[in-house]
Amino acid sequence: MSAPRPSETTPERVWRARRELLGAGLGLAAAAALPARAAAPAGEAPLVPNPPEQVSRHNNYYEFTTAKDVVWQLAEELRLRPWTVSVDGAVERPRTWDIDELTRRFAPEDRLYRLRCVEGWAMVVPWQGLPLAALLAQAQPTSKAKYVEFVALHRPSEMIGQRQPVLDWPYREALRIDEAMHPLTLLVSGAYGRALPAANGAPLRLAVPWKYGFKSIKAITRIRLVEHPPLTSWSKAAPSEYGFYANVNPEVAHPRWSQRRELRLGELSKRPTLPFNGYAAEVASLYSGMDLSVHF
Ligand SMILES: Nc1nc2c(c(=O)[nH]1)N[C@H]1C(S)=C(S)[C@@H](COP(=O)(O)O)O[C@H]1N2
Ligand SMILES: [Mo]
Numbered sequence: 001m002s003a004p005r006p007s008e009t010t011p012e013r014v015w016r017a018r019r020e021l022l023g024a025g026l027g028l029a030a031a032a033a034l035p036a037r038a039a040a041p042a043g044e045a046p047l048v049p050n051p052p053e054q055v056s057r058h059n060n061y062y063e064f065t066t067a068k069d070v071v072w073q074l075a076e077e078l079r080l081r082p083w084t085v086s087v088d089g090a091v092e093r094p095r096t097w098d099i100d101e102l103t104r105r106f107a108p109e110d111r112l113y114r115l116r117c118v119e120g121w122a123m124v125v126p127w128q129g130l131p132l133a134a135l136l137a138q139a140q141p142t143s144k145a146k147y148v149e150f151v152a153l154h155r156p157s158e159m160i161g162q163r164q165p166v167l168d169w170p171y172r173e174a175l176r177i178d179e180a181m182h183p184l185t186l187l188v189s190g191a192y193g194r195a196l197p198a199a200n201g202a203p204l205r206l207a208v209p210w211k212y213g214f215k216s217i218k219a220i221t222r223i224r225l226v227e228h229p230p231l232t233s234w235s236k237a238a239p240s241e242y243g244f245y246a247n248v249n250p251e252v253a254h255p256r257w258s259q260r261r262e263l264r265l266g267e268l269s270k271r272p273t274l275p276f277n278g279y280a281a282e283v284a285s286l287y288s289g290m291d292l293s294v295h296f
Contacts, residue, residue: 132185
C-alpha cells in the first residue's frame with residue numbers, strides 16, 4: 001500500500017481542500033481524521049477530495065432512479081435501521097451481523113480513494129471503512145471459497161426504481177477471493193468523517209478502487225463465499241459491455257465509447273485514465289499472466 005511519505009509536506013492545494021471541508025460544516029475532529037495528504041504513486045499529483053455535496057448528489061443507484069442528480073432525494077426514503085449483513089456460504093463461522101455491531105467490532109479506517117465510473121466521470125472520496133479481509137478472516141473461509149458474492153437490499157416499497165425491471169433485482173456483485181482479501185478492498189460505512197449518505201450506499205457499500213464503479217455495490221445485506229464465479233447484475237444485463245473483472249483499463253474501450261480519459265467532477269478538462277485507476281503498483285500482480293482484453 002502506498003502510505004504517505006513522511007518527508008513530504010502537505011501541498012497547499014490539499015491544505016486548502018481541508019479548509020473547504022471545514023467550511024462545508026465538517027467538525028474539527030472529523031477534518032483532523034482525514035489524511036493530511038493522499039497516498040499517490042511517485043511522480044503523481046496528490047489526490048484532492050471532491051467537495052462532499054458533489055459526492056452525495058451525483059450518483060448511480062438504479063434501485064432508486066437512473067437520473068444521477070435525483071438519487072440523493074429519493075434515497076432519503078430508505079430506512080437504514082435495523083440493518084443486518086450476513087456472511088455465509090463456504091465459511092466455518094457463518095454469522096448475521098447487526099450493522100452497528102459490525103462497525104464497532106471492526107473499527108473503520110480513513111482511506112482517500114479514486115472512484116472511476118464506466119461512464120467516464122470520476123471523483124476522489126475520503127471514505128471510512130473496514131478492510132473486507134478482516135470480516136472474511138473472522139468468518140474463516142473454507143478451501144471451497146474461491147469467490148465472494150455480494151447481494152444488495154431488495155425493498156421496492158422504499159427503493160422505487162426496483163418497481164421497474166431495469167436490472168434483475170437485487171443488485172449483485174462479486175470478486176475473486178484474492179481481490180476480496182486485498183488490503184485496498186474496503187467495506188465503507190462513512191465518508192468525510194460522517195455517516196455514509198444514503199445515496200452513496202449506506203449503511204454499507206463496497207469500495208474497490210481499481211475497478212469501475214459498478215463493482216462497488218451499495219446497500220449490502222449479504223456476503224456469500226462460493227466456489228464458482230457468481231453471475232453479477234451488470235454482466236448478466238450486458239455481458240459484452242461489462243465483464244466480471246471490470247478493472248479500470250484505458251486500453252480496453254467500452255463497446256460504445258473510449259475509456260482513455262475521464263472527467264473528475266467539478267473540473268473543466270478531462271484527465272487521462274490510469275491503468276487500474278492509479279493502483280497498478282498495488283494490484284497489477286493479481287492479474288499477471290491474464291489477457292486483460294479478454295478478461296475485461
Ligand atoms: N446497489 C447498487 N450499487 C451500486 C450501483 C447501483 O445502481 N446499485 N451503481 C454502481 C455504479 S455504476 C457506480 S459508478 C457507483 C457509484 O457510487 P457513488 O454514487 O457513491 O459515486 O455505485 C455502484 N454501486
Ligand atoms: Mo458506474
